[in-house]
Amino acid sequence: MRLLDLLFPERRNSAVIAKDRLKIVLAHERASRDAPEFLPALQKDLLDVVSRYVEIRDDTLRINVGKSADTSLLEINVEIDRSKVKPVNNNGAAARPRPLPPVRLEPESQAPWVKPG
Amino acid sequence: MGGGGRRESLYGVCWGKGGGLLAKVIVLTSGKGGVGKTTSAAAIAAGLALRGKRTVVIDFDVGLRNLDLIMGCERRVVFDFINVINGDAKLNQALIKDKRNDNLYVFPTSQTRDKEALKRDGVERVLDELKENFDYIVCDSPAGIEHGAITALYFADSAIIVTNPEVSSVRDSDRIIGILASKSRRAEHNLEPVQVHLLLTRYSLERVKKGEMLSVEDVKEILSIPLLGVIPESETVLKASNTGTPVVFDQESPAGRAYLDSVARFVGEQREMRFLQPERRSIFRGLFGRA
Numbered sequence: 001m002r003l004l005d006l007l008f009p010e011r012r013n014s015a016v017i018a019k020d021r022l023k024i025v026l027a028h029e030r031a032s033r034d035a036p037e038f039l040p041a042l043q044k045d046l047l048d049v050v051s052r053y054v055e056i057r058d059d060t061l062r063i064n065v066g067k068s069a070d071t072s073l074l075e076i077n078v079e080i081d082r083s084k085v086k087p088v089n090n091n092g093a094a095a096r097p098r099p100l101p102p103v104r105l106e107p108e109s110q111a112p113w114v115k116p117g
Numbered sequence: 118m119g120g121g122g123r124r125e126s127l128y129g130v131c132w133g134k135g136g137g138l139l140a141k142v143i144v145l146t147s148g149k150g151g152v153g154k155t156t157s158a159a160a161i162a163a164g165l166a167l168r169g170k171r172t173v174v175i176d177f178d179v180g181l182r183n184l185d186l187i188m189g190c191e192r193r194v195v196f197d198f199i200n201v202i203n204g205d206a207k208l209n210q211a212l213i214k215d216k217r218n219d220n221l222y223v224f225p226t227s228q229t230r231d232k233e234a235l236k237r238d239g240v241e242r243v244l245d246e247l248k249e250n251f252d253y254i255v256c257d258s259p260a261g262i263e264h265g266a267i268t269a270l271y272f273a274d275s276a277i278i279v280t281n282p283e284v285s286s287v288r289d290s291d292r293i294i295g296i297l298a299s300k301s302r303r304a305e306h307n308l309e310p311v312q313v314h315l316l317l318t319r320y321s322l323e324r325v326k327k328g329e330m331l332s333v334e335d336v337k338e339i340l341s342i343p344l345l346g347v348i349p350e351s352e353t354v355l356k357a358s359n360t361g362t363p364v365v366f367d368q369e370s371p372a373g374r375a376y377l378d379s380v381a382r383f384v385g386e387q388r389e390m391r392f393l394q395p396e397r398r399s400i401f402r403g404l405f406g407r408a
Contacts, residue, residue: 018284
């Protein structure tokens with residue numbers, strides 16, 4: 001930022017504002033465009049599971065899919081407030097919901113969002 | 118295309134199914150309307166024809182025919198694209214030969230309100246027939262991301278993204294680039310991806326210098342696709358459309374010369390970017406202007 005931009009913020013020219021706004025909106029749109037289709041459903045399921053044990057809000061669980069040359073990385077971030085951790089009841093099975101059927105991972109198959117080649 | 122033989126371009130040589138050469142399908146697309154797609158399609162097609170390439174320019178904007186007016190052949194339209202797709206007319210009955218250049222043909226669209234009339238298999242059949250007779254097939258896409266626009270870009274080998282240095286146009290261009298990478302025939306069949314090029318139109322160096330308009334570097338950085346050309350905002354563009362003359366036929370027009378440079382780059386020539394003199398730096402600009 002130039003000296004005069006600091007002194008008079010309204011001097012920041014409109015082309016710079018346009019570029020900054022575009023960069024932000026396009027970063028967001030590209031991320032959602034490239035994301036695998038199951039992501040919203042996965043986010044909802046994860047939220048259900050985590051919230052059985054810990055009180056969390058919708059916006060404190062974030063999922064990202066990062067891509068580099070030959071690997072995809074599924075990143076899940078959950079912000080937890082320590083004071084809101086629910087006690088886990090080891091005896092009372094009724095307190096815990098029925099477990100979901102186990103997920104089988106086949107080593108041969110690629111993750112669905114990895115493009116072949 | 119008569120003789121065959123190798124045809125060199127920026128992207129190497131295109132070979133057809135039976136070993137013969139195939140014409141290159143170029144789409145001019147933008148997402149946003151009013152950025153200069155039809156003007157650019159007419160200019161690029163005429164520019165290719167001026168270089169001796171047999172070229173046909175097709176209007177894909179079903180219901181809103183306008184390429185005929187820009188090309189100055191609106192009174193010679195008898196049959197159209199939909200007639201040929203439906204088998205109501207032969208290709209050579211619908212193609213209009215340009216009166217200024219023997220290599221140039223115009224393929225007008227229909228004024229029907231039935232947008233779905235542009236069936237994909239029908240379009241493919243017509244394009245395959247055109248490929249036998251032309252070096253380049255230039256497709257003028259309608260605005261938007263609906264059926265017509267998707268059909269126009271589906272068969273493309275390369276795409277020219279017509280963009281204005283303005284936020285909504287740049288955003289829509291980004292969207293179209295994404296669609297080309299996922300919804301085109303090349304994407305669906307895992308072929309070499311569609312080659313995309315940026316054509317920045319209605320550019321005003323004066324306004325860029327004043328910091329009122331996104332610069333060519335800004336748009337290149339945001340879209341990160343190779344730059345084919347920059348067309349300066351010019352009064353001669355309206356004059357050309359008033360008279361139905363592709364702007365490249367106007368020797369005096371800066372926009373026309375910029376289009377000819379873009380065509381030269383498209384076929385693989387090196388041309389310096391004109392109308393983009395580097396900004397002179399001074400203490401004054403350093404203090405007030407941009408980096």
